[in-house]
Amino acid sequence: MAKIKSRFVCQECGYETAKWMGKCPDCGNWNSFIEEVKTKDIKHARSVTTTGSSKPEKITNIKSGEKERLDTNINELNRVLGGGLVKGSLTLISGDPGIGKSTLLLQTASNIADKYGKVLYVSGEESEQQIKMRGDRLKANKDNLYVVSETNIDTIEVHITNVEPSFVIIDSVQTLYKSNISSAPGSVSxxxxxxxxxxxxxxxxxxxxxxxxxxxxxxxxxxxxxxxxMVDTVLHFEGERTQEFRILRTIKNRFGTTSEIGVFEMRGEGLIEVENPSKVFLQDSEYAHEGSVVVGIVEGTRPVLVEMQSLVSQSNVPMPRRTAVGVDKSRLNLVLAVLEKKFRIPFYDRDVYVNVVGGLNLDGTYGDLGLAISMISSHKNKPVKLEKAIMVGEIGLTGEVRPVTHCEKIVNEAKKLGFENIIIPKKNLEKIKINDINIIGVSNLRECLTKVF
Incomplete structure (x- = not known):
């Protein structure tokens, strides 16, 4: 009888070895190797990228699928995808348990089934009855929406061939298995x-x-x-389960930008689109408190105004705490170093806590100026004297306020929401011609401090 051969596969990176190892030499993870029975080489179907003749074609003769996107009828999702679903595309969506991934997909499936025809929802984690219960709650039950609970990939392929859907949802890929592979579902193989x-x-x-x-x-x-x-688009659904707001981000997108975000609100009837996030993030804001500053950022093509809060308190430990929620900690340390070096403001004996209200994570350098002013305001126990003011700008290592892109969009958004004062970099002021709002241009942080305190 032939001896059964086995191999050990790292479940993090896929590294293979003949013997068990405590630490993966490729990715460095510990105790990630699982023994799998070595099977014969699987005969794959022809290349996944070919759909017909393999004859090379001129790119000018190939029909573009840009105008054939499927409208999900969810504007926030369309924005993140780059305009809708591209035919033949694979979109991967991830997020913490209970964040609302299945809810969003069921609503999307219902909309597409209502507009384009048959949709197949394949679940490996829930039964058909459980999906039906969620569909009743979301009012997402349509005649063209087909549901099946299955984990065998070969059986799923048969269902897709028989149903001929215009859209397919797989929930989730870690539950699928191929019968001729001995390893458990969710393994690398x-x-x-x-x-x-x-x-x-x-x-x-x-x-x-x-x-x-x-x-x-x-x-x-x-x-x-x-x-x-392998996939064309990678989306990440983020947010706190204790809060009602959810943010959909793009990590990879072959058909659009990766800088767009979609904002949703979780309610009993499902996920509701938030068309104007600035109003939501600022609806309970109090601008007259020390340490509170409104900053303007740009997510993709959308300007967003959010409140940034700082708390600076006396520290009783040798190493003061530095806590940042929604702000990159390296940017926090950089701004603190500039304030200590250039303005002699002591933070070495202070605990610093920074929070962006609403759970939004600020990427880029738009919020540097607001971060600095909010920490100084808390340190001095003095609120900003300008009423209904927002701040935009990047802080350099010498204390200068550097220009940012799309500043005019932020100014327009501030004007629309009723703000009266906006502090921006002086170089951005030259290109902005907007009336009915007081625009203050500053070239360095010291100049900004004289305007706000």
Whole structure:
């Protein structure tokens, strides 16, 4: 009888070895190797990127699919995807448990079924009755929406061939398995092979797929990184389950920008779009308190105004605390170093806490000026003297206020929401011609301090 051969596969990166190892030499993770029975090489179908003849074509003769996107009827989702679902695309969506991934997908499936025809919802985690219960709550039950609870990828392929849907949802890829692979569902081998089959189906039949993926404790995608490379779009659904707001971000997008965000509000009837996030993030703001400053940022093409709060207090420990929620901690340390070096404001014996109201994470350098002013305001126990003011600008290491892009969009948004004063970099002031709002240009942080205190 032939001896059964086995291998050990790292469940984080897919590294293979003949013997068990405590630490993966490729990704450095500990205790990530699982023994798998070595099977014969799987005969794959023809290349997933070919849908017909393999004859090379001139790119000018190839028909573009840009105008054939499927409208999900959810503007926030369309914005993040770049205008809608592209036929034959694979979109991967991840997020913490209970954040609302399945709710968003069921609402999307209902809208597409109502407009474009049959939709297949494949669930490996819930029964058909459980999905029906959620559909009743969301009022998302349509005749063209087909639901099946299945985890065998070969059976799923048969269902797709029989139903001929215009859109398919897989929830989730970690529950799928291929019968000729001995490893458990969710392992590197199973995820890789099942993803290959899904890509072949999407490209071959020109069906857009939405695939749900689990995340680790650190919030990263579980499983091999090859999954991210294979799909066309990677979305991440973030937010706190104790808060009602959810933010949909793009990590990778072959059909659009990766800087757009979609904002949703979780209610009993499902996810509701937030068309103007600035109003939501500022609806309970009190501008007359020390340490509170409104800053303007740009997410993709959308200007957003948010409140930034700082608390600076006397520290009783040798190493003062530096806590930042919604702000990059390296930017916080950089601004603190500038304030201590250039303005002799002592923070070495102070605990510093910074929070962006509403749970939004600020990317880029738009909020540097507001961050500095809010910390100084809390340190001095003095609120900003300008009424209904917002601040925009990047702080350099010498204390200068550097210009930012799309500043005019932020000024227009501030004017629309009723703000009266806005402090921006002086170089941005030259290009802005907007009336009915007091625009103050500053070239350095010292000049800004004289305007606000």
């Amino acid at each position: 199973q995820v890789r092979e099942c993803s290959n089959d899904l890509m072949r189906l999407a490209k071959g039949k020109q069906i857009p797929f939405f695939i749900v993926a689990h995340v680790t404790k650190q919030g990263e995608l579980a499983g091999p990184r090859v999954l991210e490379h």
